[in-house]
Amino acid sequence: MDVYVILLHQGLSVTKNNNSKALIEARDLCVDIKDATILKNLNFKVAAGEIYALLGGNGAGKSTTLKTFLGFNKPVSGNAVIDGQEVTSALDSVRSKTAYLPESATLYPHLTARENVSYFLSLADIKKTDAEIDTAFEKVALQANARERQLQTYSKGMRQKTAIALALLREAPIFFLDEPTSGLDPVAIDEFNQLVSDLAANGATILMVTHDVYGACQVADRIGLLRDGELVGEYEAPEGGRIDTEQVHIAFAQRQTA
Amino acid sequence: MSVGMTTNAVFSVAKDEWRYWVRSKIAVSVLIIGLLLTISSVIVTLANMHELSHQRSSMQNNAEETFVDQPDRHPHRMVHYGHYAFRVPSPLSILDPGVDAYTGNSIFLEGHRQNSAMFADQKQGTGLTSLGSLSPAFVVQVLAPLLLILIAYxxxxxxxxxxxxxxxxxxxxxxxxxxxxxxxxxxxxxxLILVPLAIAGMYAVTQGESGIVVVGFLLAYFFYLLVWALIVLLFSSLFSKNSESFTALAFVWILLCIAMPRIASTTAATVSPSSGKLETDFAVLAELRTLGDGHNANDPAFAKLKASLLEKYNVDKVEDLPVNFRGMVASASEEELTHVLNRFAEQSMQDELAQTQISRYFGWLSPMVAIRSLSMISAGSSIETHHRFLREAEELRYSFVQSLNKVHVEQLSYIDDINRSKGEEAWKKARVSADNWQMIQDFTFETDAAETRLNRSIPSFLQLALWLGILAFGIRLAGRQSL
Known part of the structure; x- marks a missing residue:
């Protein structure tokens, strides 16, 4: 079952426009970490099937935003909402719908790709056959001869492919990506961006946080510019085109020095 | 998460943890070494205690046979010939020899004296063996927690x-x-660690040990190792770096398994000091000197006895008494000095017990102290059992000495007795039949009753239960903190 079909099964819209149902939504989100206010009335929406990139420098609040949607941070006010449910009050339900790719895809180095995927699926009580797992590996272009190797021999790109294969198998309609292309070589970045585009094309909703202006413009439908925990600008790709990298780059640089 | 889902996840995590241990060679090596150590300690101690048990039973029989095989003699010579009492180890001593290695396991019984127990294995060793033998109890109490730390920190x-x-x-x-x-x-x-102990426990049952005691013993060790498993999990959950977790756990192990038992015994000795052996021996000697000399019938201390006997039998001199006055003096003297000796022995035992109790209170602070006490009590190798051995051996001593004194009183005339040094014939006349030596009682030291041992071990069980409760609560908090 591909992602598109899964989304339909769950009754979720896959239309890429801002008027469709928002699957990810920050509503006046305020988060404090150790008495410091990190997010200040953050507001944005990510529609079903959309790729939204939160762009910002170090300390802008990108990872905090992601961790709040993952349920690791509790908002002091406002809400992090996923598919209409507040994260803090429906954590189990929310987590069953989301897939998270940390900056460094943290799977187990002592396990093979297949064992990693099987293990994480068993934790979620999801049963998949070897054939279904192979199909997922094929979708993320993880070579057959690498699947039975322990991950300690993997490159970061291969680990991310494994993590995405896991997400596909979990049939999660919503993806959270944390600095996904950080540390990847240009070829791996292209491969990864293509993979993310394919996921979105198949209906997945993706929120990624990054400080890579070029990468964000390459893949995102919309970009939110984050500074000191506040959204200071949003950019949208034109119909059938990409966001203007230069425009975002200048805005990013200006906001950073403002 | 549903219960079924959680259960599946729990088993998946456990399975993966084993896979991690197997693939990380250090963990599996530590596990194999630990298990081999446990198994070998069980086998070695089992063989050793089996041999000791057999040896002591045999020596007890030999001592009894040798005593009854003595020829016709003067009864008081037999009082000084003496006898032996051997403490046969309890069946569960194969897992925890307890105080056996330190307190001595045989006593030479003779008239007018209470000898100390002899032949303590550790006392016969050098300082190099002061850590004690590698008994299963030591391995599980001290080394198994380290094994759990190394595997799962x-x-x-x-x-x-x-x-x-x-x-x-x-x-x-x-x-x-x-x-x-x-x-x-x-x-x-x-x-896995408990499997060799369980097998040895079953063997102990075949040797006469109570099944319920063995179950209690194994349950106690299960609780103890569970405490350590929870300690390892708690500290591993509290720290976000492996090095920090290992350092903290190593410190906790040193504190709870090495330092705390020593702090406990030092505190016990300070809070409840007891007289040293030499000091006690001098005090006993001083008090015994105030009593009459049982070998001397003319000692003024026995004038009252003499007067009462003369009056009782309505005669003018001791030679006319129908009983041997020297035997009466020996009997009275033995009774008096035994009273004194028992008083000092009882005081000494009470001092030891008081110190032991103080030391056992440290089980609230260290699970190792709790299991050490519980293990020895359950195995029948605790200080209480040793004290009972001393009391029973003393009863045997007093009984056989007074039985010989009775023979002295009734079967040997006073005249023959006082003339025994006047030539060969007189010396022969001052002997009684060897048939009298049959009065020696068989001595068999039995382990404390199961109920007694179980009752005594309740406080230590409660200590371990408290540890389990606190740690479970701590893990719950640590889990919440990790969210």
């Missing part, structure tokens, strides 16, 4: 250090399912 901390924890949690897996799974894997290690 990183069970939770590595999930944090490598950031797999947040990844796992983001998949919807509960932190408690993860901790429970790791705990289940550690529990299986605990089970």
């Amino acid at each position: 990183s069970s939770m901390s590595r999930e944090k250090e490598s950031q797999t924890l947040s990844f796992i949690l983001s998949q919807g897996t509960s932190i408690y399912a993860l901790i429970l799974g790791k705990g289940l894997a550690l529990l299986s290690v605990v089970g």
Whole structure:
């Protein structure tokens, strides 16, 4: 079952426009970490099937935003909402719908790709056959001869492919990506961006946080510019085109020095 | 998460933990070495205690046979010829020899004296053996916690250090399912450690040990190792770096297994000081000197006895008494000095017991102290059992000495007795038949009753239960903190 079909099964819209149902939504989100206010009335929406990139420098609040949607941070006010449910009050339900790719895809180095995927699926009580797992590996272009190797021999790109294969198998309609292309070589970045585009094309909703202006413009439908925990600008790709990298780059640089 | 889902997740985590141990060669090596050590200590101690038990039973029989095989003699010579009492180890001593190695296991019984127990294995060793033998109790009490630490110190901390924890949690897996799974894997290690003990326990049952005591003994060790499994999980959950978790656990092990038992015994000796052996011996001697000399019938201390006997039998001199006055003096003297000796012995035992009790209170602070006490009590190798051996041996001593004194009183005339040094014939006349030596009682030292041992071990069980409760609560808090 591909992602598109899964989304339909769950009754979720896959239309890429801002008027469709928002699957990810920050509503006046305020988060404090150790008495410091990190997010200040953050507001944005990510529609079903959309790729939204939160762009910002170090300390802008990108990872905090992601961790709040993952349920690791509790908002002091406002809400992090996923598919209409507040994260803090429906954590189990929310987590069953989301897939998270940390900056460094943290799977187990002592396990093979297949064992990693099987293990994480068993934790979620999801049963998949070897054939279904192979199909997922094929979708993320993880070579057959690498699947039975322990991950300690993997490159970061291969680990991310494994993590995405896991997400596909979990049939999660919503993806959270944390600095996904950080540390990847240009070829791996292209491969990864293509993979993310394919996921979105198949209906997945993706929120990624990054400080890579070029990468964000390459893949995102919309970009939110984050500074000191506040959204200071949003950019949208034109119909059938990409966001203007230069425009975002200048805005990013200006906001950073403002 | 549903219960079924959580259960599946717990088993998956436990299975993966084993896979991690097997693939990380250090963990599996430590596990194999630990198990081999446990098994070898069980086999060696079992063989050793079996041999000791056989040897002591045999020596007890030999001592009794040698006594009754003595020829016709003067009864008081037999009082000084003496006898032996051997403490046969309890069946569960194969797992915990307890105080056996330190207190001595045989006593030479003779008239007018209470000798100390002799032939303590550790006393016969050099300082190099002061750590004690590698008994199963020592291995499980001291080394098994270290084994659990080495295997699992990183069970939770590595999930944090490598950031797999947040990844796992983001998949919807509960932190408690993860901790429970790791705990289940550690529990299986605990089970493996207990297998050799359980087999030895079953052997002890075939040797006459109570089944319920063996079950209690194994349950106590299960609780103890469970306490350590929880300590390892707690510290591994508290720290986000493997090195920090290992350092903290190593410190806790040193504190609870090495330092605390010594602090306990030092505190006990300070809070409840007892007189040294030399000091006690001098005090006993001083008091005994105030009593009459039982070998001297003319000692003024026995004038009252003499007067009462003369009056009772209505005669003018001791030679006319129908009983041997020297035997009467020996009997009265033995009774008096035994009273004194018992008073000092009882005081000494009470002092030891008071110190032991203080030391046992430290079980609230160290699970190792709790299991050490519980293990010795259950195995019948505690100080209480040793004291009972001393009391029973003393009863035997007093009984056989007074029986000989009775023979002295009734079967040997006073005249023959006082003339015994006047030539060969007189010396022969001052002897009684060897048939009298049959009065020696068989001495068989039995282990304390199961009920007695179980009752005595309740406080230590409560100490371990408290540890379990506190640690379970601590893990719950640590789990919440990890969210």
